[in-house]
Amino acid sequence: MVDWASLLQSLANGILIAGLYAAVTLGLTLVLGVMGIVNFAHGELIMLGAYSSFWLFTLLGIDPLLSLALSGVLLFFIGTGIYRFTIWPIMKDPPLNQLLLTLGLSIFFQNLAMILWKTDSRTIITSYSGMSLDLGIIHFGLTRMITFLISVVLTVLLVVFLSKTKPGRAMQAVSENNTASWLIGINVEKTYLLAFGVAAALAGAAGALVSTVMYTFPMVGFKLSLKAFCILVIGGLGNIPGTLFGSLILGITESFVGTYIPEGSGWAEGISFVLLIVILIIKPTGLAGTRRE
């Protein structure tokens, strides 16, 4: 006999966490799609966003859901600085150099965070942290629900930005063909700068969300970026619908593994690697996408 309540509950939890995963992965998708760079330091930008949210809450008492915008703006400037001083000089070099550079940045920021803030796991307890919403047979933690809704808003904002605004459409053009973009009068270098900044801002906002539902510690970004790479591979590299699809698959799978496999909550953390390996073997172009040229 199927226990429908626990099935639905598990599905709902999966969908809620998928929202956060999508917010975590969108910036990675944007940088990969527009610049063709796999940004290994994306997780560390999220970590910085989580810490900025944590400190704004701890020191100034600003609620994480309000400081989200501040984290976003702060990370936008950190992101453009990182691009201008480290990535821009090697944009014309082989992709391997860019990969190694972002990996180096990732290690640098992890260690910087350990020096500055120690390795303690920190949490934010807000007035609404323990509250939950009851919808008949299933119920949600309020914080998870809010992070999910904000993730949806961030995704919609990004899609609108990319399809309706001039700089957003320039990013799409550059992701399709950067030679042609120069030739139609787009400043491709400025577009890269902006794309990296927007991706970092998304990471900052995602980091603020992370600080409300998870522990904040120096390796939190690394942990999340491994999941984000899994999502990228599931969804096909560098496209937004694929990222959303991949987030759902990963979120729901983790949730089901946690519910239905004995001792599952431990296994759930590792399921992303199983998915990653299986998909790379059976369908390396991603379940949803096609390979980028």
Add this chain to the structure above:
Amino acid sequence: MLELKWIDVYYGNIQALWDVSLSVKEGEVIVIVGSNGAGKSTILRTISGMNKIKKGSIEFGGQRIDLLRADEIVRLGVSMVPEGRELFPRLSVRENLELGAAYIDRAYSRRTETLQWIYSLFPILHERGSQLAGTLSGGEQQMVAIGRALMSRPRLLMFDEPSLGLAPLMVDEVFKTVTKVSQEGVTILLVEQNVRQSLKMAHRAYVLENGRMVTKQSIDVDPEKCILCGECVEICPVSAIDMTVNGQPENPGRDLGRRVSRKSQ
């Protein structure tokens, strides 16, 4: 209108152009001919700002442009139809065309009118408006590339090997288009391996070999004479280099005398 003076261009440490000079006047059709790897495309890429010069200067309309970025040069009115067409394959034909004007203010305000003009030049693009550019045939893609460049309302339009990889009928079509565009008052700088056809429409030509101009001045070539008569083999620099005629690589300089003499026997 356009003046290149003694430019040197490098790809990394490898020099691609030596002391190249050329000038294009308003309303002209100028052709640069030369074999594969002679540096023809490099000249166009350099004018459009995609490559930088090490020495010399490039002026357009009396203003030095060699230090400007590619997007700034397009805004001044220099557009290029690049080799391999470089479309946005996953956008529709119409979106490709509209993007041509989207980032250039003076073109953006006239985009509807320009689009109508392009549809009148290439009615097929109107029919295919909503089709993805990547799914068109080579010739149609070339039309989109030309249309997109025209959307920027260029004063100088450069073509990099527009006939490359097209069927002979399409090649004729493309050359007819170039003539039409020229008649609309746009100055043309054309790079081609298809010497015979491109010289037919050109006012003047430059010959490039191994990154150097063969002659310091442009030449006024009569293509019929140059390739068919054999009289000018000794003096005509065009015949001194490898070229492609009707898709077949030919070396008139080497073969022409023999072929002509066989004909006359």
